[in-house]
Amino acid sequence: MCGIIGTILSTRNAAEKIMLGLFAEQHRGQESCGMAVSDGKSLQLRKEMGLVKEVFPQAILDTLPGFAGVGHVRYPTRGKNCESNSQPHLIKLLSGPSFAVASNGDIVNYKSRRKLLEDDNVFFESDNDGELLAKFIAYYIVRRNNSPEIAIAELIRNVRGAFSTVFLTRDQLYAFRDPWGIRPVSFGRINGKGWVVASESCSLDILGAKSQREIEPGEIVIFESYNKCKTIRYTDFGEAVEPQSRRHCIFELIYFARPDSYEFGEYVWNVQKQIGSSLAKDDKEINPDLVISIPDSSNFMALGYADFKKIGFDIGLLRNHYVGRTFLKPEQRIRDEAVRQKFNPLKGYFKGKKIVVVDDSIVRGTTVRKIVRAIKKTGAKEIHLRIGSPPVKFPCYYGIDTPTREELVANQKNLEELREFIGANSLKYLSMENLKSCVKHPENFCQACFNGDYILEPEAGFSKCNK
Ligand code: SF4
Numbered sequence: 001m002c003g004i005i006g007t008i009l010s011t012r013n014a015a016e017k018i019m020l021g022l023f024a025e026q027h028r029g030q031e032s033c034g035m036a037v038s039d040g041k042s043l044q045l046r047k048e049m050g051l052v053k054e055v056f057p058q059a060i061l062d063t064l065p066g067f068a069g070v071g072h073v074r075y076p077t078r079g080k081n082c083e084s085n086s087q088p089h090l091i092k093l094l095s096g097p098s099f100a101v102a103s104n105g106d107i108v109n110y111k112s113r114r115k116l117l118e119d120d121n122v123f124f125e126s127d128n129d130g131e132l133l134a135k136f137i138a139y140y141i142v143r144r145n146n147s148p149e150i151a152i153a154e155l156i157r158n159v160r161g162a163f164s165t166v167f168l169t170r171d172q173l174y175a176f177r178d179p180w181g182i183r184p185v186s187f188g189r190i191n192g193k194g195w196v197v198a199s200e201s202c203s204l205d206i207l208g209a210k211s212q213r214e215i216e217p218g219e220i221v222i223f224e225s226y227n228k229c230k231t232i233r234y235t236d237f238g239e240a241v242e243p244q245s246r247r248h249c250i251f252e253l254i255y256f257a258r259p260d261s262y263e264f265g266e267y268v269w270n271v272q273k274q275i276g277s278s279l280a281k282d283d284k285e286i287n288p289d290l291v292i293s294i295p296d297s298s299n300f301m302a303l304g305y306a307d308f309k310k311i312g313f314d315i316g317l318l319r320n321h322y323v324g325r326t327f328l329k330p331e332q333r334i335r336d337e338a339v340r341q342k343f344n345p346l347k348g349y350f351k352g353k354k355i356v357v358v359d360d361s362i363v364r365g366t367t368v369r370k371i372v373r374a375i376k377k378t379g380a381k382e383i384h385l386r387i388g389s390p391p392v393k394f395p396c397y398y399g400i401d402t403p404t405r406e407e408l409v410a411n412q413k414n415l416e417e418l419r420e421f422i423g424a425n426s427l428k429y430l431s432m433e434n435l436k437s438c439v440k441h442p443e444n445f446c447q448a449c450f451n452g453d454y455i456l457e458p459e460a461g462f463s464k465c466n467k
């Protein structure tokens with residue numbers, strides 16, 4: 001999972017807008033960030049390992065004048081966690097245009113598409129999906145003499161997987177999305193001053209942009225200037241690659257997206273609150289003294305649970321906000337340390353009480369185990385763990401770095417073994433049926449990490465993150 005942003009303005013402060021937009025999407029990737037900016041004559045790139053505010057202080061933004069640009073925050077899902085794999089990717093052609101690409105998602109036929117280009121003497125500098133997309137478009141523009149529109153349409157036809165992408169030329173901004181609409185991307189208008197494209201609507205809000213809508217699966221939106229845009233579909237240039245059924249990632253609504261974002265036609269906070277109510281509805285036998293979340297991702301689920309039970313929602317765990325999202329940490333050792341630093345239960349608060357702890361999901365089980373044990377030490381009488389998603393049993397191939405099937409704890413232990421491993425008095429997951437009832441159009445969602453029903457199978461040799 002990563003975050004992307006693109007903008008085209010009537011003013012020359014695109015870098016500042018991109019920095020602010022990326023900062024609002026910092027939760028989508030914390031390992032590296034970057035931006036490419038155009039002043040109308042050439043494109044400038046800056047990318048580094050680190051957080052947005054560290055990489056882009058005002059002094060650096062001042063060196064990046066321009067009216068249009070694209071930006072990216074990275075959470076590694078393919079390739080090493082290093083600067084060459086960070087985005088955007090800037091393509092400087094010896095003769096002809098330069099451009100930059102930033103993308104969110106994983107390509108399931110990466111290996112064969114890359115080989116196709118390499119066999120025709122296209123060179124790669126990274127293992128990153130974004131570079132494949134950039135080189136693919138460059139190949140169709142330069143070697144096949146196509147317009148950017150046709151090059152992007154060819155890319156959508158040939159490359160399989162999740163790709164919500166922004167593409168910058170010297171004077172135009174393009175945004176497009178795979179035909180399944182797996183990862184989110186929407187665009188908004190800054191009144192009379194320009195356009196913004198972003199992974200999440202919370203970025204549009206921060207920039208004062210009025211959200212227009214999501215970019216449709218298979219759609220290519222061309223922002224020709226700060227006040228002009230047009231839209232085409234890749235099918236305008238040939239046949240569709242597949243029946244166009246949507247497959248939005250349901251995990252975005254459960255965990256990844258910010259609750260103040262509007263994604264896939266849903267308010268994220270509202271879906272999470274409904275998940276909490278649904279958990280409570282199925283929990284007739286438990287009458288807890290208090291309900292707590294594991295902050296921040298399960299706050300609204302715990303609120304929904306507490307509302308349904310008509311009991312108080314409490315803050316029992318204090319979170320250090322200077323520690324990033326533990327799921328996004330690239331190694332188990334770092335994740336363990338981050339959990340210790342991140343959560344601290346209130347002493348003297350749980351003593352003798354029956355507590356429901358709500359979490360969004362269990363992947364490896366190690367984080368929640370540490371938290372439950374820490375709460376127990378403070379004297380809680382009973383801890384009942386409720387999970388706002390079904391068991392995660394299958395890896396994701398579309399942009400989330402879930403571990404292999406063997407490493408997922410729901411495949412290693414049955415419910416009772418897992419309860420014992422975690423140390424809770426009881427453990428319950430949200431059922432698939434109840435999850436479906438929490439969104440308006442469940443048929444439009446990918447739920448493959450719960451049921452193994454993949455819309456796109458990865459090709460042989462598909463490799464995940466290599467940290
Ligand atoms: S497999 Fe899971 S995490 Fe991946 S896109 Fe589908 S729902 Fe999202």
